[in-house]
Amino acid sequence: xxxxxxxxxxxxxxxxxxxxxxxxxxxxxxxxxxxxxxxxxxxxxxxxxxxxxxxxxxxxxxxxxxxxxxxxxxxxxxxxxxxxxxxxxxxxxxxxxxxxxxxxxxxxxxxxxxxxxxxxxxxxxxxxxxxxxxxxxxxxxxxxxxxxxxxxxxxxxxxxxxxxxxxxxxxxxxxxxxxxxxxxxxxxxxxxxxxxxxxxxxxxxxxxxxxxxxxxxxxxxxxxxxxxxxxxxxxxxxxxxxxxxxxxxxxxxxxxxxxxxxxxxxxxxxxxxxxxxxx
Amino acid sequence: xxxxxxxxxxxxxxxxxxxxxxxxxxxxxxxxxxxxxxxxxxxxxxxxxxxxxxxxxxxxxxxxxxxxxxxxxxxxxxxxxxxxxxxxxxxxxxxxxxxxxxxxxxxxxxxxxxxxxxxxxxxxxxxxxxxxxxxxxxxxxxxxxxxxxxxxxxxxxxxxxxxxxxxxxxxxxxxxxxxxxxxxxxxxxxxxxxxxxxxxxxxxxxxxxxxxxxxxxxxxxxxxxxxxxxxxxxxxxxxxxxxxxxxxxxxxxxxxxxxxxxxxxxxxxxxxxx
Ligand SMILES: Nc1ncnc2c1ncn2[C@@H]1O[C@H](COP(=O)(O)OP(=O)(O)OP(=O)(O)O)[C@@H](O)[C@H]1O
Ligand SMILES: [Mg+2]
Numbered sequence: 207x208x209x210x211x212x213x214x215x216x217x218x219x220x221x222x223x224x225x226x227x228x229x230x231x232x233x234x235x236x237x238x239x240x241x242x243x244x245x246x247x248x249x250x251x252x253x254x255x256x257x258x259x260x261x262x263x264x265x266x267x268x269x270x271x272x273x274x275x276x277x278x279x280x281x282x283x284x285x286x287x288x289x290x291x292x293x294x295x296x297x298x299x300x301x302x303x304x305x306x307x308x309x310x311x312x313x314x315x316x317x318x319x320x321x322x323x324x325x326x327x328x329x330x331x332x333x334x335x336x337x338x339x340x341x342x343x344x345x346x347x348x349x350x351x352x353x354x355x356x357x358x359x360x361x362x363x364x365x366x367x368x369x370x371x372x373x374x375x376x377x378x379x380x381x382x383x384x385x386x387x388x389x390x391x392x393x394x395x396x397x398x399x400x401x402x403x404x405x406x407x408x409x410x411x412x413x414x415x416x417x418x419x420x421x422x423x424x425x426x427x428x429x430x431x432x433x434x435x436x437x438x439x440x441x442x443x444x445x446x447x448x449x450x451x452x453x454x455x456x457x458x459x460x461x462x463x464x465x466x467x468x469x470x471x472x473x474x475x476x477x478x479x480x481x482x483x484x485x
Numbered sequence: 486x487x488x489x490x491x492x493x494x495x496x497x498x499x500x501x502x503x504x505x506x507x508x509x510x511x512x513x514x515x516x517x518x519x520x521x522x523x524x525x526x527x528x529x530x531x532x533x534x535x536x537x538x539x540x541x542x543x544x545x546x547x548x549x550x551x552x553x554x555x556x557x558x559x560x561x562x563x564x565x566x567x568x569x570x571x572x573x574x575x576x577x578x579x580x581x582x583x584x585x586x587x588x589x590x591x592x593x594x595x596x597x598x599x600x601x602x603x604x605x606x607x608x609x610x611x612x613x614x615x616x617x618x619x620x621x622x623x624x625x626x627x628x629x630x631x632x633x634x635x636x637x638x639x640x641x642x643x644x645x646x647x648x649x650x651x652x653x654x655x656x657x658x659x660x661x662x663x664x665x666x667x668x669x670x671x672x673x674x675x676x677x678x679x680x681x682x683x684x685x686x687x688x689x690x691x692x693x694x695x696x697x698x699x700x701x702x703x704x705x706x707x708x709x710x711x712x713x714x715x716x717x718x719x720x721x722x723x724x725x726x727x728x729x730x731x732x733x734x735x736x737x738x739x740x741x742x743x744x745x746x747x748x749x750x751x752x753x754x755x756x757x758x759x
Contacts, residue, residue, distance in 0.1 A: 371581055371583050372583040372585075375578075376596075377551075377553055378573075380573030380601060393587050471586065
């Protein structure tokens with residue numbers, strides 16, 4: 207009897223009844239820390255030589271010691287990554303929309319895109335060096351080449367998910383193809399686009415580092431190659447850590463952007479899963 | 486029941502005139518004859534229902550009338566003009582509400598206004614007026630106050646009401662409904678029959694309704710067309726003489742039930758023949 211309608215808790219409060227949110231958020235950190243501790247102990251117990259596998263504490267020491275150098279190289283890597291990524295976004299959107307809206311372009315371009323994507327990008331770097339010399343440009347281009355394909359595929363796939371019935375509704379109102387694209391196609395494919403950005407930015411980072419390792423005089427990849435030639439294995443690992451950290455950071459950034467711009471997609475999804483929405 | 490339904494001469498004032506239309510999908514082994522010499526004529530302001538076995542070409546007929554694809558044979562005229570492309574004036578609603586999840590319910594309903602002239606060019610300056618119109622429409626289907634909700638926050642029945650509003654907002658002369666209430670529970674469905682009848686009686690647009698629910702057809706329509714199994718032909722046409730507004734009580738009257746049975750017999754015969 208005491209349970210008045212207005213006294214009922216909100217949806218957010220209720221959701222925590224299924225709990226475990228705190229544990230879920232902390233779990234990646236916990237796993238990382240446990241791994242590092244096991245690693246440290248194992249190296250010490252089995253007395254692994256530092257040029258085979260340095261302990262995490264040595265790697266951190268190296269990070270601290272070389273932080274200024276690492277920072278400059280990391281900035282260079284980030285720079286080439288972002289340049290390649292920016293071009294990949296533009297090209298990916300344009301080609302994705304073209305392939306997703308025109309059957310002719312789909313037939314014409316898709317096999318070429320697949321063929322192109324199957325070529326290992328490492329093999330292209332030497333060619334790029336011949337054309338552009340070593341340094342920023344080949345790294346940015348490699349980043350671009352790795353990043354743009356998932357964007358194309360996702361944008362095209364998103365455009366293909368428009369319900370034919372909705373298209374019928376709009377066409378029977380006299381909407382042009384362009385108008386249907388603007389009102390429905392593009393918004394509908396935005397979740398796919400933003401999801402692909404997360405993947406694309408990490409691939410761009412991979413591309414940059416690959417290219418720097420082969421042909422550069424700056425960047426984390428170059429730093430690691432240089433360190434390994436001097437058998438400074440802790441610094442090599444420090445470089446790996448920095449790349450990983452960069453990857454996680456930019457991934458998280460784009461995941462935030464994604465939820466901000468296309469929250470409707472995930473919220474519609476959860477609402478459906480939890481049975482609060484219609485259907 | 487009319488004895489010779491194929492001899493159903495188009496009245497001169499037919500708003501929708503489907504004249505001896507055939508439709509073939511695909512070719513070779515995947516060739517499907519969906520419609521075969523189908524003819525239907527709906528007068529301006531009339532309410533026609535089309536019933537028939539599953540797969541007999543009802544949805545295809547809707548697409549032909551709205552000009553989304555050309556018929557293989559025969560002609561379709563709407564408002565006196567032969568249909569040669571998408572109509573630009575029709576409202577459509579389907580079994581699936583197909584609302585856009587990134588727009589509020591109100592913005593979903595106003596989507597046709599952004600496309601159809603003269604509204605599209607007037608919308609920006611007269612937005613308040615149009616919002617008022619959309620809200621009035623929402624209220625008339627029992628959704629007042631839900632305009633700023635997102636579609637995924639509405640129940641299935643509420644989404645279908647919103648979809649009906651979207652098909653009516655630009656005050657179309659022709660409303661094409663393809664099983665719009667099929668996915669709803671019986672109570673909501675019967676309530677929406679009443680809503681649709683009320684809006685139609687106020688505005689008197691022309692309606693073509695495809696349905697599997699014979700009670701629904703008899704409740705709503707002036708004239709019911711029965712289609713054969715594929716390839717679809719019109720095998721019978723039945724006028725429904727009851728006065729309007731019809732009430733749910735009327736659907737239990739013996740004359741009403743007789744018509745439902747008559748239609749049911751026709752469809753069972755068509756299904757058996759298939
Ligand atoms: N795009 C298409 N391509 C090929 N065949 C099609 C296509 N659309 C429909 N058909 C075929 O045409 C026939 C009629 O289809 P239609 O959708 O018009 O039937 P319907 O009467 O609406 O059926 P239901 O009552 O189940 O909705 C079916 O046999 C179907 O297989
Ligand atoms: Mg159908």
